[in-house]
Amino acid sequence: MERSGLMNRNNGQRLGITEPISLGGPTESDVIKTREVEKYLRDAGLYESPEEAVSREEVLGRLDQIVKIWVKAISRSKGLNEQLVQEANAKIFTFGSYRLGVHGPGADIDTLCVGPRHATRDEDFFGELFRMLSEMPEVMELHPVPDAHVPVMKFKFNGVSIDLLYAKLSLWVIPEDLDISQDSILQNADEQTVRSLNGCRVTDQILRLVPNIQNFRTTLRCMRLWAKRRGVYSNVAGFLGGINWALLVARICQLYPNALPNMLVSRFFRVYTQWRWPNPVMLCAIEEGSLGLQVWDPRRNPKDRFHLMPIITPAYPSMNSSYNVSSSTLRIMSEEFKRGSEICEAMEASKTDWDTLFEPYSFFEAYKNYLQTDITAANADDLRKWKGWVESRLRQLTLKIERHTCYMLQCHPHPGDFSDRSRAFHCCYFMGLQRKQGVPVKEGEKFDMRLTVKEFKHNVLMYSLWKPGMEISVSHVKRRDIPNFVFPGGIRPSRPSKVTWESRRSSELKFSGHAQDNSGVGKAVSKGTDNERKRKRVDDSLETNLRNTKCLAAVPPSTEECCPSVSAISLTSIKNDKMDTHRVEESGKEKSENDTPDSLGNITNVVEVSSQNGQPNVSVRCNSPNKNPPADDATSSRETEKLAIEKILSGPYGAHQAVPEELDELEYDFEYRNQGKDIREKLKGGHLESSTENTAVAVPLTSSTGSASSNGLYSNGNSEELEPTELVAPLSNVTPAPVVQGKPLIRLSFTSLAKSTDKSL
Structure with a gap:
């Protein structure tokens, strides 16, 4: 894709809070590998059939008719005059994976019903509308959840799963051309309405902030499949959900606006392996707004300082969408990012394929x-x-x-x-x-x-x-x-699963070491040692920073007070003899940079740094984007890319993270909190x-x-x-x-x- 395509889509304005890391276009290899991954996604059954797509559209149209009938009925029951009854309107919006265009067969459709000020949530939405739906033969498994953080009504309509939220606006009449992306829509809205509107507003904003929607969608499908296969797709379990992955992918699309999905997947892992959490991921600057709603800001809000992996929503009021992440789940995802980055490097060197990246986690x-x-x-x-x-x-x-x-x-x-x-x-x-x-x-x-x-x-x-x-x-x-x-x-495997990437890496490292000892080819392997050592020092520094930041946000400072006997133990590392030996062996070996050509193109070793809204602007200029770079240039571009990421991470929020000494995420329900202290004392x-x-x-x-x-x-x-x-x-x-x-x-x-x-x- 030409750079002009980026400029035309965005009217000459860059997307994101910083300049892109690279404006390089795709190589021939990128085009080929992107076709491969698109075929992989189709073969994996991630695209719905045309018949199912039509069925979904019909269900959404029918649902829109139902809420219009509903709002007129409750308007008449509340004594409004006939003119207001005829003008009464409600409207259905979609959000989530369906609105983003990355849903698969059988996926739920996240929907939002927007109603006027006289249509209440408890009495009318969960009351009258629930009654109407329960009497329809095409509606099955109707399940209201009015007490949820975001109240929702779940059901199946003609076999299509629907999650329906409700937002009550301060309008007497809902116009058919209502634009819910405007901040004024939140005027006088209650807290539950603001939360319910947030899904639609965030989804629409994501689509506005990515340079190429089609490349974004393909890349997001890849990352959703990868996250599910690797067991890190679940907001409720403390990992990341659909909106989190969408925001992470959108940020990579901003940093590499002219890249195809093959390169975007690779850079996803490379960037987030180096990311120093809890530095936040943001698609745009956080706006204060004029309505006085609280936005995410660890400099002012104490609770925001304890978020371990902040991924900030781009629509006002901006909030952290990943507050469920714990120190354990962050550690797991960080290891998975590292694994993905290693595999993508191997794929760039034609040493493995997409099957390896998507191997299910055992x-x-x-x-x-x-x-x-x-x-x-x-x-x-x-x-x-x-x-x-x-x-x-x-x-x-x-x-x-x-x-x-x-x-x-x-x-x-x-x-x-x-x-x-x-x-x-x-x-x-x-x-x-x-x-x-x-x-x-x-x-x-x-x-x-x-x-x-x-x-x-x-x-x-x-x-x-x-x-x-x-x-x-x-x-x-x-x-x-x-x-x-x-x-x-229901059948237990008689032996461990097939050979995995980890076991292959371990075997390769052992074989490589053995070959050097016995065949006298050490000189050939040692070529480029200086560059490798330099790169390793940078990697070690980044990993140390990430480790220190995670410890700061995850480990209580008063460990000695909590368990003095444990705090006295010195931390040592002992080689493990089981499933993770490849990581131990890697720590004593240096990977050859020349074996992994970079698909960025020839990038000059110049980084332009400016500032806008307190955020650093980093731009790496690219030359000859359609040619593969020599090995030395690939090493140089990798170092330049690391420097660019470092500049991006130098925003104003990271220094305000606090040690969770006073944080109590283990909050009980209201009744239990009143008894919790006595219960603990009794125990x-x-x-x-x-x-x-x-x-x-x-x-x-x-x-x-x-x-x-x-x-x-x-x-x-x-x-x-x-x-x-x-x-x-x-x-x-x-x-x-x-x-x-x-x-x-x-x-x-x-x-x-x-x-x-x-x-x-």
């Missing part, structure tokens, strides 16, 4: 220990409600474990749910567990999760719509005991009845060597054992719902490698 092979959360209900309707509530609370379990173990135990929640068909109205969730990397275990230390599990269950059972039959249990399960129903077809004071079968006791963390195996993100190690014991009796004087007995309480102990060699799976 979650049930990655850890030795898991937490299994099972829920049941009396019927399907109760299970749907109970499931929605429990899913919204599961993130609290992750935060509680991290907080109560002083961040020594790391959690990896699986973003999906599983059902055992042999059990009626059942659903379960899994979470992988591992000890924090590089922290040895001191002899005699104790690590107990009894209070954590108890508090979590009690919090969940405070559900205001709880009914008999709604039950929850949390138990420990080892990898070898994972139930068969979680595997495809700590031992005001609990012991089980008649087993007495809950603390488990020591022992190590004969004074240390234990430190494993990587996807490793298991041989040093971790979770031991179950029976749950103690429910809390006295606090009985919002019966606590299910008989499930194991989680206790964690770490043993040395010497003691655990006979316990391998």
Whole structure:
């Protein structure tokens, strides 16, 4: 794509808060690889059929007619004169993946109903409109959620899943040509209306702020598929949801406006591998607005300082769309970005293909220990409600474990749910567990999760719509005991999954080292050593900055006060002998830059820096964009690109991040918060009845060597054992719902490698 295309689309104005990193156009290789990825997406079934597209349009048209009938009916019932009744109007807008044009077959359609000031949310939308929909034979699975953070009505209309929000504007009549992108639409709007409008306003703004919509859509489809395959697509689990991925991709499109999807995917991983969180990702400058609504600003809003991975919405009022991210999920996504960047470099060198990038993450092979959360209900309707509530609370379990173990135990929640068909109205969730990397275990230390599990269950059972039959249990399960129903077809694999990128990399590194030792070709491999070492120093510096920033935002400063015995342990790194050996080996080897030609084109080593609205403007000028650069130029362009990213990250927000000493994301529901302190005191004071079968006791963390195996993100190690014991009796004087007995309480102990060699799976 020519640069003139960018200028024509945007009337000569650049997009984004900084200048692009590169204006380079596609190479022939980029064109070929983009065709390959488009075919990959089609073969993966990500595009709906023309028939389904027509069906969706018909459903949306029918829904628009229904809300127009509804608003006239309630206008007449409220005594408005006939003229106002005839003028009364409501309108349906779409947002999310459907509006962005990246939805797939069977996907939900996010919709918004905009109504006049006299059409209320509780009485009219969740009352009269709900009644109308419930009487229609084409409407199935109607489920209102009026108490949600963003109230929604969920249902299926002729088989098409609909999520319908409502926004009440301060207008007597809703014009058919209403433009909800105008800030004036928020005048006198209540908080729920502002939230409901936000989805549409953000979606439309994204489409305005990307230089090429088609390239954006293809790239976003790639990243959504990748995130789902790698298990990092879920806002409720603490990862990123659809709007988060859209914003991240849109920012890459701004930084590389003339690039095709192949290059945009590669640069996505390269940029976000180097990104120093919690520096925010923003598509445009944050506007204060004239309505006095609060916008995201860590310099003024204390709560905003504790967000670990801020991805800011571009529409007023700007807010962080990724506040659910925890230290554990950020760590997991950062590792996945790094993996994606390595694979894209290999693809540029024609050493692998798209299949490798999209390899599904083998979650049930990655850890030795898991937490299994099972829920049941009396019927399907109760299970749907109970499931929605429990899913919204599961993130609290992750935060509680991290907080109560002083961040020594790391959690990896699986973003999906599983059902055992042999059990009626059942659903379960899994979470992988591992000890924090590089922290040895001191002899005699104790690590107990009894209070954590108890508090979590009690919090969940405070559900205001709880009914008999709604039950929850949390138990420990080892990898070898994972139930068969979680595997495809209900069949447990007899051996580990196919050879993965990680295992291939490990084998290649071992073979490469062996070949150098025995064939005398060390000189050939050492070519370009100076450039490689220089690049490695830059990489190490960036990774150190990211690590330090994450620690600042994730680890309490008062660790010694929280658990003095743990804080005294020195952090060391011990090589792991399991699944993540490739990362250990990479740390002692330097990758050859000459093996990965850059598709940026020849970029002169000049960075232009200016300033606008307090943000740095960085532009890398490109020459001969349609030719592949020599190896030396590729190294130079990589260094220049890193410098450009550094300038982008020098915005005004990063320095205002605070240590979460006072942050309490583990907020209970209103009723539970009033009792929380007393409950915790009772638990700590031992005001609990012991089980008649087993007495809950603390488990020591022992190590004969004074240390234990430190494993990587996807490793298991041989040093971790979770031991179950029976749950103690429910809390006295606090009985919002019966606590299910008989499930194991989680206790964690770490043993040395010497003691655990006979316990391998």
